[in-house]
Amino acid sequence: MAHGQAIIERIRRVSAGIQRLELAVEPAQQIIGGGQFFLVRTTGTYDPYLREAWLPVGLRDGAVIVERPTRYEYAPNQVIDVLGPIGKPFPLRDSTRALLLIAYEATPAIFLLMAQSALARRAAVTLVLIGQACRYPLEALPSAFEVTRAEYHETWHERQQQIAWADQIFAVAPPPYDVPAYLRLLEDVQRIRHAMSADLLYGIFQPPMPCGVGACQACLVRLHNGEEVPACVDGIAFDLTRVNLLQNLPDSTGV
Amino acid sequence: MAHGQAIIERIRRVSAGIQRLELAVEPAQQIIGGGQFFLVRTTGTYDPYLREAWLPVGLRDGAVIVERPTRYEYAPNQVIDVLGPIGKPFPLRDSTRALLLIAYEATPAIFLLMAQSALARRAAVTLVLIGQACRYPLEALPSAFEVTRAEYHETWHERQQQIAWADQIFAVAPPPYDVPAYLRLLEDVQRIRHAMSADLLYGIFQPPMPCGVGACQACLVRLHNGEEVPACVDGIAFDLTRVNLLQNLPDSTGV
Amino acid sequence: MFEITAGKSALRLNRPLMGASGAFGFAGEYSKLIDLSLLGALVTNPISLKPRRAANSTRVVPLDSGVLIHTGLPNGGIHKMHRQYAARWRTSPIPIVMHLIGSAEDLAECATFLDQQSEIASIELGINDTLTAREVRTVVATVRARTQLPLLAKLPLYQAVNVAAAAADGGADALVVAAPPRGTARDPLSGQLVGGRLYGTWLKPLAVRLVGQLAPRVGVPIIGCGGIHHPDDVRDFFEAGAKAVQLDSVVWVRPDMVAAIANALSGAELTRAAGALADEWRPYGETAERRTPLIVAPPPPFVPPPPEI
């Protein structure tokens, strides 16, 4: 975890909607694992006030490659303000030979760094894209991925086999759809895998993060043991059997 | 007076510190006289909240040319939000054959549009640059100008002759130096020109202008007759014999 | 139609939308830029019994968010202002609400005078932020006794919760929540700390909360005011319980937003004209649009651009 300035060294468009930026970051920020990310300010003002989350998708010679939508404009040599890496690396087990990654309505970019490690260890990686995630461009993914697409969780027809096959499963969905999506997935996994081992199923929790260091208490995730832990420090992936999903459902208290 | 969008069609650097932008403005905004200006928003957010004043220095085929410091970056085809023209054109008399323009610590750009009319009518134009205004680049001025430079009002040695010679005098100084500068100038002109005709000496008042239409009452100038008139509607040039300069001096009330 | 009744008289607004005091001037200052008939009513800049000069130094301090402005509320006094503007008020396409400031006695004298005039549809009292609830009740009741006109009370932000009931008890027919608060900032021109009222988008969440707290508690309609810059902001005020809203500094920074908000309020559908260029389509605000809601945490949902044709 460090706070420093980075330079955007290269900008490459990988599809109509996606660009990848090569960032020259501080040395302490070059050590980043899959699942960790940066909180970034690009403006010289306090508008917007909070930082943006930038997702690393690769590493090259000390530079970190992040993925951003093309609707944002960046310039080579632009200096940005970078906080991170935020959170813990995804707990990918050495023994995992079959890795199942699921993106519900979200970019699967957060998985790419971890998936590279898994592929390097000769694991098989299956990526399931659901809803809008289907439109993520194939050319931005490693060719070794097996990719499955579905419009809804319910129309993901291979889910019985794919869930049965996996050694580890990671799912991402954006708030406020994360909890409903994980509830359905957890139910399926419990049904299909009867005796669920710990470390089998992880969900990604991505509330807005004002501080990124566990100080502001704005990103707490409620666990079954009564603890409330900051996603920015203990996450962003949580073993879904440990999370009290129902207590993490948003309420609707008004004014 | 209109509110519309303009397109920055061309950007030309005229010196290391100055660039000129050709703006394609709404038809109603193409009719603009020397001394009038635009209030502009370039950002898509409310940061900064108030508009910037942009000074026209020329007109070409329906486009208005404005001058901006090079430290601001603009892009061709950039769309900006333009309110104006603000204020009244400077009251240049048809009969004026000798025009004296004085810039105290300020860019003389506000004079260029009026000076072009004066030159076209074969008037002689003398420009006096005082203090930092001396660094205004000569290449940005019409070659027909006679230019005098001085570090301070007091070291402007030609002022006796130049003030005696002029049919009309316009002076610009930025707040909060405007009133002190105009007081000294008025004193000199009264001494040199005994019987001062009306319409001889004008000072430019340029307080910040939140609305530009006379509604917010933030830009009032106090006159000797007791009236308080908005600089954005009745200015920005005022006959200095009509302005109660001492009452326009800022006070220093604290918290 | 939004209506505020007071005995036999009533303030009738075609749209629940008003131009706030201090922002729109005394009459038609904005008429070249804005079709003022899109508003339900126009509130004049503050008017006092006796003339007030502009503050010795007018202060406009740009802030990191918004702006500080101190004018001293200059005006020629109610009689001179009435002589000067009566003709314009009479021919105004929308009702004119006069914003009055001063002591209880001054306000009463102004109200007595206005009750004889026909140009003014309603009075809005600027409630000074140093008054206690009891004093607010007295001020409003004193004015109420002198006029048949519908009476609005514009409450100071900090004291709104403390004085709202008193203003209603005193006889206000509606409460405006709230006036912009005062603050202190360093004037870049003089280098001094100076005081003045604060304007900006940040005012909205403060005012919406007060409206939400007061609407269920007071028996008179609440008119929301503060930081409205977008039709969505109006929606928030209405959902919190406001029956109408006032626009203030948005008219300086985005005059076109007034029409956008008015049209949104009448349910007019705003679509891009066939063939219009992207930058000509600005129903409400491509150039100063609100940011995409949020985003600090990864991963962004993948929102691909429309397919290339």
Add this chain to the structure above:
Amino acid sequence: MFEITAGKSALRLNRPLMGASGAFGFAGEYSKLIDLSLLGALVTNPISLKPRRAANSTRVVPLDSGVLIHTGLPNGGIHKMHRQYAARWRTSPIPIVMHLIGSAEDLAECATFLDQQSEIASIELGINDTLTAREVRTVVATVRARTQLPLLAKLPLYQAVNVAAAAADGGADALVVAAPPRGTARDPLSGQLVGGRLYGTWLKPLAVRLVGQLAPRVGVPIIGCGGIHHPDDVRDFFEAGAKAVQLDSVVWVRPDMVAAIANALSGAELTRAAGALADEWRPYGETAERRTPLIVAPPPPFVPPPPEI
């Protein structure tokens, strides 16, 4: 050295600069990013007698200026928090001030407990914004009776002027002016209006004004708090009468500003290291620097760039 004394005990700050409650966490959350010894003291996040769960849905709403945050002030209750953090507080390089919230009875019980502990140098009371002046006096006096520790009272923004004297009378040794106000905004995730505290640069002029109003009136030191994002902001608070300041949300958006402000306060001259690249030189804030003061009216003074070499 800034000192707040209370009978025999004292809170001594090497610099008149504190980390505010709610922003810096309970102990060393920021220690990897910030040299906390640059602060004069650290105020913990709010702690209550009994445990409090996180708000049912945590809310972070990005606003056009700043952010709305509602957490519900989760904490394990004073006894559990003490067990969990005592060792870290004891070894802290700077004094720890515990921020307490709750009813008068709860606060008294917490104070009684803390008076037996050695890790905490001072108590800061979070004064609820619904309390009257009389109630504030009672709450502070009740706590004062139970502890020898220096006692700070953090006042709600809107009520600060109304309750400051009461807090001082009740026995507060210093007043913190002010806590961030509450507001209401639409949560982009749920689409609902939600309440929470508001943070941003716009808070500063509001808080500076209150400090300026209160400093001459109350007999205890005032600690300024609200919207500080730059060393110049600290200067404004001091000029208005504050004896110390607290930093809050700036630590989230620009953690490096904490050191910049601390160094500016000690008079440390910050210059660009010989040979440093432009983007490596950031004494306080090239990337989020305040704008050039002003500029709405023409003509700009001509400020030419340094001559080309």
